[in-house]
Amino acid sequence: MEREIYHPPVLLKESLELLKAYEGGVFVDATLGGGGHTEAILKANPENRVIGIDRDEEAIERAIERLKPYGDRVSIYHANFSQIGEVLKEEGVESVKGVLFDLGVSHFHLRGERGFTVWKEQPLDMRMDRRQKLTARDVVNELSEKELAEIIFKFGEERFARKIAREIVRRRRKKPIETTKELAEIVESVIPKRLWVRRKKHPAVKTFQAIRIYVNREFEEIERGIPEAARFIRPCGRLVVITFHSLEDRLVKNILRNLENFKVVTKKPVQPTEEEIRENPASRSAKLRCIEIKL
Ligand SMILES: C[S@@+](CC[C@H](N)C(=O)[O-])C[C@H]1O[C@@H](n2cnc3c(N)ncnc32)[C@H](O)[C@@H]1O
Known part of the structure; x- marks a missing residue:
């Protein structure tokens, strides 16, 4: 039933481990979506706080509902992730332990009525925001x-x-x-x-x-958003990015490689196991890359 209601979070266990979410701290989920990754981060350690960002109002509404039980451990912003600096300023947060980008469209976009998929007859819209x-x-x-x-x-x-x-x-x-x-x-x-x-x-x-x-100016957002997020990572903190197609992955790989003061944690991108692909075929093309700030 859960799979019907929520977007199944991709590479979840791997994201939590690479973000060091079990150690406790403040995290940004730059692509909140249905809130799957955020909820798992909140569960990973009772000390964790998450600041969630999404540009889709419907995603925000769903996430607010889902994350209600976590009270003020989670703050939610309707914004572009390139605005992460403004969001953190408003939160009064100067640095964070980790930032997650789970790029692209969600399950809800594909199942919704905004013309994201070739398989349904819908008006040509495709706006996330x-x-x-x-x-x-x-x-x-x-x-x-x-x-x-x-x-x-x-x-x-x-x-x-x-x-x-x-x-x-x-x-x-x-x-x-x-x-x-x-x-x-x-x-x-x-x-x-x-x-x-x-x-x-x-x-x-x-x-x-x-x-x-x-x-959706997706690549401009990635080009601005990732370096901007990197400015707020605290010592030993990490940035994790999940991509879903080769163009996106190439772009992200280059951006991550060129960030000063960071070292690459995942020499090769992490990909879903056979089991995850069986459970969630949409995860098939996912690739996760992680970098850590140098001391
Ligand atoms: C793959 S989904 C994330 C799913 C989420 N990790 C979960 O577990 O439910 C990607 C989300 O990122 C949002 N998004 C994409 N580009 C964005 C941007 N530039 N700024 C803010 N949100 C963005 C989309 O609206 C979508 O809800």
């Missing part, structure tokens, strides 16, 4: 063919990006593209059938990923 104006519909209907091709190639690593962009522009001349299904069909019509017809993965997955990353 509904306060922002730009939606996937705007991107698909308003950007130039060149811009669309660049986005789909850069954030989706889609080799048919130019053809997809051309077809999007051709179709939208007749009528605006409104739904996930319409977009998915456009992509399907461009990519040769022999490349996807027998696979489980929908041919539009890369295009959807690209548009989602663009709509």
Whole structure:
């Protein structure tokens, strides 16, 4: 039942150990989501406090409900994680023992109605934070063919990006593209059938990923948020980042490697066990990287 209600936290045991959550301290969960990692950190040591951040209001509401029993051991902020400095200032906290980033979309996004998945017919939205104006519909209907091709190639690593962009522009001349299904069909019509017809993965997955990353400025947030979080790690403290696709992992790996005063704890990224993948197939592509501040 729990799996239906909550987003199953990925690489949970590994995150707790690498964050040294059993030792007690103040932690930031920069991607609170359903609060799974946060709750586990709170349970790991009665001295632990967690400051949770998420830009999705619905996630915040769910997490508040779930974490009520922990009272003032947890503080929750509706913000971008690049705003971690402002959040900590408001909390009156100067340094923390660990920060966790569990990147990407949650189970709720994929099961919800905001057009995050190719498998359902929904309006093209894809905003994690509904306060922002730009939606996937705007991107698909308003950007130039060149811009669309660049986005789909850069954030989706889609080799048919130019053809997809051309077809999007051709179709939208007749009528605006409104739904996930319409977009998915456009992509399907461009990519040769022999490349996807027998696979489980929908041919539009890369295009959807690209548009989602663009709509939510995901990489800008990562580029600003991780170095900003690193400024607040106290001696011996750690930063743990979980990624879900190769582009994201490459970006994170480079950012972590270039942070001064940190050493890499995980020479190779930690990946889920067979058992975790069986229990939660969505964890399959997860990679966890951890760094520790030098003394
Ligand atoms: C994979 S889920 C986290 C799940 C969480 N660890 C749990 O156990 O329930 C990622 C969450 O991060 C949030 N998020 C993604 N990018 C963000 C950003 N730049 N700032 C704040 N929250 C962000 C999303 O809204 C989503 O709820």
